[in-house]
Amino acid sequence: MESILEQQRKAHEEIERLEQAIVDQFMKDPKSHKERLTREHRVSDFLDRISSRSKFLYELYEDSDGARKNEIDALSGTSEFSEFYGRLKAIKDYHRRYPNETVEPLELEFINQAKENGEDDLDKLFSGEEGSGRFLDLHALHEQYVNLKNIKKLEYLTYLGEFDHFSDYSKENKHGEYVKYLADLRNYLESFFRRVKPLSNLEDIRRETENEFNTLWVQGKVSGKKSYSKETVYDAHLKSKKHLKAANEMIKKDREIAFLEALIQKYAQVLGSQREDTKANVERKRALTDRERRMELETEEVDDVETESEDEDKIYNPLKLPLGWDGKPIPYWLYKLHGLGVEYPCEICGNYVYMGRKAFDRHFQEWRHAHGMRCLGIPNTRHFHEITLIEDAYALWEKLKSTSKTDDFKADTMEEFEDVEGNPIRSSYDQQKILTN
Template sequence: MESILEQQRKAHEEIERLEQAIVDQFMNDPKSHKERLAREHRVSDFLDRISSRSKFLYELYLDSDGARKTEIDALSGTSEFSEFYGRLKAIKDYHRRYPNETVEPLELEFINQTKSNGEEDELDKLFSGEEGSGRFLDLHALHEQYVNLKNVKKLDYLTYLSEFDNFAEYPKENKHGEYIKYLEDLRSYLESFFGRVKPLSNLEDIKETTRKSFLQQWESGNFPGWEKQIGSDEDNNLFCAACRKGYKKQTVFDAHLTSKKHIKAANAMVKRGITSIDRETQEKLLEEAEKERNSREREIAFIEALIRKYAEILGSQREDTKANVERKRALTDRERRMELEAEEVDDIESESEDEDKIYNPLKLPLGWDGKPIPYWLYKLHGLGVEYPCEICGNYVYMGRKAFDRHFQEWRHAHGMRCLGIPNTRHFHEITLIEDAYALWEKLKSSGKTDEFKPDTMEEFEDQDGNVFNKKTYDDLKRQGLL
């Protein structure tokens, strides 16, 4: 068995390696939604392991049984050498008994964390096909549950996606029974989806913040859908002591007195020896019933507040879901099947691309086969030598061949045009703006500018095939000799 100090050392090492692994994960930018989601789940697992090991370390440092102190005293006491050699002997005996036992160092575990086998399959299992790897909500079952509630507007699925958190429209009198079950199911799904899509977010902090905001609105009576709930509107004369329930209307109260539920509750009171209730007792029961009802309805309203908050946080997924539903409605069955097949092909291609990633740490240029060229060829052509050109906006060309070719390309020609200098053969090898201006002035002074002069350089041909410059051609034409 390992000593307590060795257990602490290993726990500290594991925590440090986990922290470094988290840093390594965030050093790489994910290229797709699935890669980002996989990275966040991986980091979430690392954080859970750090929390677990930290708790283990805390318990060891508490040293409730005194074993750690005893071990330290043994190592630092008068018999420290005998203790050291005794432990060394125990280690040698262990390895002598188990000579071929394999040990995998911690660093190997975290080196292979970036490409854990089956990680993408596990990620796909977290979401249904309708959820699209966490991009969309899947509220079909909850929509069906909603439309089967009493006294609700029968909404189609697209409208339901826009209004599922609008609880103020639902009558307060009907917020019980199946409605409470529907709220619990909706909250459970949104919490589950939130945990799968945003594994690094703290759900408990969100709940606590929502609870504080909700209690302020509830106490002030401003919570949407429950504005008139604070206080009691029932008359003492319309309070049923047997059922401990108050009513607002006389007709409803009279109908309640003939119901089976009331008769059963009244018979139970008679069996307990209670035949009449004075006004003071009735007021006390009314107050207790009011507190009980207020507490029950406050819990229902808090669930509604949580659902509103989750819907706000998942706003982007909600909008994407509505857009996806609208898009799918416009597709035919054949187009939907083709879309599914295309998604499967994309998944296969993405997997093959991941497998075919090329290791190219030196950033060598790619050859005709899509693979990096040999390093000796890279050095032979001087592709590591930089050639900057100020006329091209300080653009850097790698290698002599690319540098020579660029003088006749668009970037250099555009730079010369901006300077007002013709891009002729005289300016080959000129890369500095100051040198280009100096050479241009020298060429103009010597008459070797090669500037285009249409009167003498532009050629025209008559009907007989005779060739003239522009000036001669215009003169002959004006005289009518052509």
């Protein structure tokens, strides 16, 4: 058995190596979301080990049984030489009994750890729908929600935006299965938070929420609930002891439910970016055809293979230039020639910003703009090219509907021609106009 002093020395060495390992992790520049999250999980593991070893050291230094003091006295007393040779003999006897036992020095563990790729472990933490922590997966909870009694039924996309609107539910329906649904929703959000933000302290958020909630509860300002801030007020309201006991139980349950709701609302606020990304991803997937969905899945598989096999050498790119076909930054003169530094925002696309004129011109026929036009109830035809403001799109649409150009939007009667200059004519109206001229 190792001496207490040797155990302390090894614990101190492990803590120092863990601290250096954390520094090494933060010296790296993660290239992707998965690399950043992998680094955070690894650092979180290191911090847990530091905490564990620090607690172990504290107990040794506290020396509640006096064993450490006895060991130091034995080494520093009059019989220190006999103590030294006695320990040396014990070490030799141990290695004589176990001559082939392999020993891995502590530094080898951290050398091997630096070479490991933790992205495979990261994939096991998240479902496919969660996209390595980029999106929430509330499908099971949505199914649980729509099966509650006397609850307004919401489709999934609407549910993502309103699952924390608890004031919309009547107090009479907040019992039984509803409480179980709240607990399951809270458990999922806490689990997702720990997986996607491993370096954040969930307990701090919970304590902060509890303090805010207690203040509002005492003041009677919790939405949808009634409480009594003073004992005298409460006693005046309830005369019967039996009624008082039953009412106390009811208020206790109401308080638990209200705190659950407040906690879920806080988690939804902290995970706001993932929530918005989830809504955008659901909308995007709905706009895809079956063929586009299959192509996207194939692309993701190819990207995963390329990520695993790509070279780890860092590319020097201080100007953040786009990468060319060879994976290297394009020349700066080419970047300026194509105007890739010029931003073109489009309100119809949800204020998405396109870099460069070429990308801006191309986006009018891409899924994002087509989906935006479809949400406005306007056909995405050539007449609306260059239109990026919602107000302008509506104005042009009303103008076109008020003229004979509305015939141009009837896809089942449209034919495409070309005039002598090669310009496309996409409707019988355009053809007639040219022929008459």
